[in-house]
Amino acid sequence: MSVRVSNITMSIDEDIEGLKKRAAKKARISINEIKDFKILKESIDARKKDSIKFNYTVEMFCENEDKLVARANDKDVSIEEEYNEELKLGTKKMNHRPVIIGMGPAGMFAGLFMAQKGYRPLIIERGERVEDRTKSIEKFWSTGELNLESNVQFGEGGAGTFSDGKLTTRIKDIRCDFVLRELVNAGAPKEILYSGKPHVGTDILKIVVKNIRNKIIELGGEIRFNSKLESLIVKDKAISAIIVNGEEIPCDNLILAIGHSSRDTYEMLYKSGVFMEAKAFSIGVRVEHSQAMINESQYGKYAEHPRLKAADYRLTYNTKEKRGVYSFCMCPGGEVVAAASEEKMLVTNGMSHYKRDKENANSAIVVTVGDKDFEGTSPLKGMEFQRHYERLAYLVGGGEYKAPVQLVGDFLQDRVSTKLGNIKPSYKPGYEFKELKDCLPSYVTESLKEGFVNFDRKIRGFANNDAIVTGIETRTSAPVRILRNEKLKSISIEGLYPAGEGAGFAGGIVSAAVDGLKVAENIMQDYKPLY
Template identity: 65%
Template sequence: MAIRINNLIMGIDGNLEELKSKSAKKLRISKSDIEKFRVLRRSIDARRKNSIKFNYSVEVVCSAEKKLKSVDKDVIIEGRTVRWKIIPGRKEMDSRPVVVGMGPAGMFAGLLLARKGYRPLIIERGEKIEDRAKTVNRFWTTGKLNLESNVQFGEGGAGTFSDGKLTTRIKDKRCDFILDTFSKYGAPDEITYDGKPHIGTDNLKIVVKNIRNKILKLGGEILFNSRLEDLMIENKKLKGLIVNGSEIPCSNLILAIGHSSRDTYEMLFRRKVFMEPKAFAVGVRVEHSQHMIDISQYGKFAGHPKLGPADYRLTYKSKSGRGVYSFCMCPGGEVVSAASEEGALATNGMSYYKRNLDNANSAVVVTVDENDFQGNSPLKGMEFQRYYERLAYKLGGGNYVAPVQLIRDFIREKISTGFGEVKPTYRPGYEFRDLKQCLPSKVVIGLKEGFIYFEKKIPGYAEGDGVITGIETRTSAPVRILRNNSFESISLSGLYPCGEGAGYAGGIVSAAVDGIKAAESIIENYRPF
């Protein structure tokens, strides 16, 4: 019998044996009656900084069913687990399914198709992760950008050069499969139960390579350095693809392009694939001393080995009604250049698994929507991004040098002249500038209000030595590619847009779930190829 016990509260120095004893006490049985014991979830309760606790959920397998006397809302007797089952359809495929993009959505779609015998062809415009990592590091060192393989494009997707966060707000049975898969292929086991799991960019590179090899072993094929250039369409049905100038037959395409494939959006628009502009957010990357953030969140327990570097989540509603919030917070990390177009600047945050660098960084962004974008095209949000990224590039002086400013000087509209405790980590370089010159005026107002408010939540956040680097624009896709309940485009039969690039996900896990659902839709209609 499997029993789930929720809300087991432990002190910061508690251990696994104490947790097992507490579980037995909750069930009113002996600890020796417990046959199997597994931690399902662990989260930190730091609301009282002088008494930080851990909250656990555990699973117990117990032979002493007759001894169980506990009637408690936190004790759940679990029935038989319902297996996740997908029944293949009966229709014949004209050609094997194709997946475009090897980020989380495309990678998990490809893995599921391969596991079910469909021998998918995966097309990735960038390099395999081993080569991509070298290319990206060369860009950060020299400012020489590879337009096809960079922080946005390549095996693993944009999330590979991030913190590798696996938190998600969606409730879906596929989430456990994704976490278990990451763990199986090289991620730390703790991601399967930690309340705020992360892999780290260093571990992600290993995991991505291992999943690739599994897809290949199962009969899939992956073409790197291969860009989708066009679609071949007959009577509103997909018939094939143009990849690197060559035709590839295809009647079922999972499109998992990520949120920065602007040339692909433009091609889809020319091909009259229905899409619409979507809201996103624009702002800056903020850096503080990680020690300051630890003190603000954990008080006297800052630096405790069981807690690790602290993170934060801040939100504010501006006087104009716009949301201002922290996004993609990276403890103990660095700010990186995430550009993918010539003459346009974009930033992101990244952490290694240990999160042991001096600075904490986070995006702080302000919401924008189609009312802020000029024109009638569904791509007007994309052009909005492009316009301000180019302003930021010019403001930095070229060669992907970023404009930087102390937060307190940004609030006072003063160009900074020196740093305090916090030094920017951005590469390939930075210059003191007034960041309001590369941001929409409504975003500037929202950021100023937000920073002043955040100072009340974390003393020193705005009035200390915190530094901002511009510009953060790639928070999510600027378009949504419209699809039906079967995950198929409403305007083009055989096209399955999914993940962040299609406007239906926001993060590694939610994108992976979306990719799996698109693959399921194909599997449920067709027999293995």
Template identity: 70%
Template sequence: MPIVINNLNISLDQGYDELKAKAAKKLKISSRYIKDFKILKESIDARKKNDIKFNYSVKIVCENEKKIVSKLKNRDIKIEEQGLKDKLICGTKKMETRPIIVGIGPAGMFAGLLLAENGYKPLVIERGEKIEERTLTVNKFWNTGELNLESNVQFGEGGAGAFSDGKLTTRIKDKKCHFILDTFVKYGAPEEIIYSGKPHIGTDNLKIVVKNIRNRILELGGEILFKSKLEDLIIAHKKLRAVVINGSEISCDNLILAIGHSSRDTYKMLYERDVFMEPKAFAIGVRVEHSQYMIDINQYGKFAGHPKLKASDYRLVYKSKEGRGVYSFCMCPGGEVVAAASEEGRLVTNGMSYYNRASNNANSAIVATVGEKDFPGSSPLKGIEFQRHYENLAYNIGGGNYIAPVQLIRDFLKDKVTYKLGDVKSTYKPGYEFRDLNLCLPEKVTSSLKEGFNNFERKIKGFSEGDGIMIGVETRTSAPVKIVRNTNLESISVKGLYPCGEGAGFAGGIVSAAVDGLKVAENIIKTYSSLDK
């Protein structure tokens, strides 16, 4: 049984040969006795700026493994745990109609892939375009301000994550996470995401993976319809009977609803069909840009720019006097800020980066939490109206055509309008105007952000008092509603409806959404026999 060794360190000037030698030394054996050597995890230890190291966990195959481990009695050395693989057994209930999946973001994509691999031939419905066409549409919007309401940064193949940093980090502890990463590599992602402590593939590689998974679903008998919108549900006696797609009714007993967090018209339709949902807390704020080199200096000291060190990231957290969480979100090293609107007359920002993270700027959302008490009204959709209000303000204050309001952080802290940028130039397209961002957000949020910025300056020198830029506004941090479901992962109000992923309120990123998609697909597989039988 393989041996796992944790906490192996090598310096920036050492290579993998030294890592293998150190592993052998820790096991007190000669490296020539190592039959197989594999890196399980790689991370950077930058706690000591004058002595930055890479930290590794590795797996080794050699002889007398159990004897070696028992003799050493070292907490960093153990026999690899052999987890039992759950065998997915198809159910016996006859499936009258093939399963339908709405949305081909991470949740819908992995649900569709698993169903297709097990013979269920899913029909996948996506309101936006396939990734090749969608990329052209989005680029046109960024360059001209011409918005396609059905295919944009939020809607289309790959979901909102297709125009993001492609981060694959997650806080959930689920063995399916490993399957997700393995699948990404199988379909075109760099192999390093398997062991990287902060895996990311970039929007450029993610588009390749998305296309390859789509083709695999089709090869296995699935069907994918683009530019096809879910318009209505046909429900009888609290059970799903059919869906209406582009005006056509299609019989359906099992619908996986993986709509993403911005399908506001779909939320409205579900509410009108008495699908039970409730408002959910989220966070709003701004997108900030800094010099990537400034962030690197703060994180890596004299080693900033070292060829083995990639663009550095950060994670900032603060609790305001009022008790609101203020934190960085979706941090994109070496990236750019992009327009992410999906409705006319409403402005939204997001961050994006490519695999090489080569931009001169680092960007991140800096947001403050808001909850049900902050949203006027009593409807479960009141969080959506809250988002819309401030997106509309930002659009109007920017002057229209998705021109963003921009302000230096240091001016925001002094309630001064900016008249000139410093060394950091904004990457946001279609363009920006200098405006007071206090006017784009509720006072309870701006006051919390100001507290947070003052705190963050103490953690990263130059973060708030340097040339950092604020771009308004960031409102789509997570879904503003939760579509409540039971232990079978079905809606508590409509049998056969499976709310899924980030849009249903059960995920918060690419990997967690994909995991949720797998869980829902597994439940359907365990209940019904495949169409091949």
């Protein structure tokens, strides 16, 4: 048990060393009464550009904490109950070790937790280990030569490894703390434990992923890379084995953490009778601005202050036709990257390193699409919708995974750009000046135009002529949801546990990791460890 003190406000120029004193004052105690102290949350309040402040929540360990809280008589001073992470393990005997498909956040954290508890999981990953995956991706970006099994979407760490490593999440789940602590244990910066907008960055995340892999192996787990799930063997409506690279592997507890881009796996699962349904998602473009402009817009005169990092933004708008337009996966000081996973299809993503120190800020600006926009009745119709527009983008870009690019001013006026302004596109392997409307649905193009005009009122210069739009962004979330019951099992096949973003139950690194933990817990509550 400890004391939580919230809403401690400090000016941007106050020394952080004074935080403990401020917390003691708010709790009405002497600073000497605090035995231990740590920051739980730090956030920036930049609503008033001439008076930027930091807001803190801290945890203190003292004597007579109940009496202390009663004496303080302040809603911001409360008792923080300890969470008991011990899980009551089941008693049933496993016939075979649990198998996890995918080494993204959901599969990785399910595997780590199960390994910590003695279940010796087998993790199957179609892509390469992160060191080799990095080489394959860099080769693609420099030459346009795509590795279909190991790319920005597939491989150790999942799609988030080659993004920004953002750890923000809207879910309120105590398991988030476990995820952040394990990331720190594996080499992530300690500030992610309290930062209001934590991020790791691709450069550090690659190290973290490798360390978690080694920990799983050290604890008795096994990880097979370059290994693809090809089919399920189902007997009496229950999973009995899987086929991986032609090998039959006995299995009665299978966690599917396949990620949102495993389209061939979705097709195999659908043919195998796994019940799923089409799900809404969003598509659009990547926009690039000068990071200096975004900093000035968000921080005003404090834009160059040493305590402030590269600024981000979050923008939303509802069009006249009631479609949502919003920023997604905003990457301060980053770059736009090629993120294709199928031949002759083009899709972009955003990426930044821990320091976020490149010249451009980029973000997806996307529009919601759903069932009414997809053709046919198949649960995979949203996936085919993605494929259609990714093929168009590839053709419009002229092939070789070059991206169609347009200045925002030209995009708004329906004209092909002929030269760059002050912003240089960061996308590799290259780009061509084309009209983005030629590879997007007309209702998406018109919604984006409305959105840009609205966002320019919120961030002056957002619709500046020189800003760059690059097409296209389609992988905002899974196009399907694999239905499951209250025990998180597939409703159609016993022993099959859909998990994470690829199953339609998460939307980012932390929420996917948490969903993987939940699925692992459900198996562990039924079965005893293997050691």
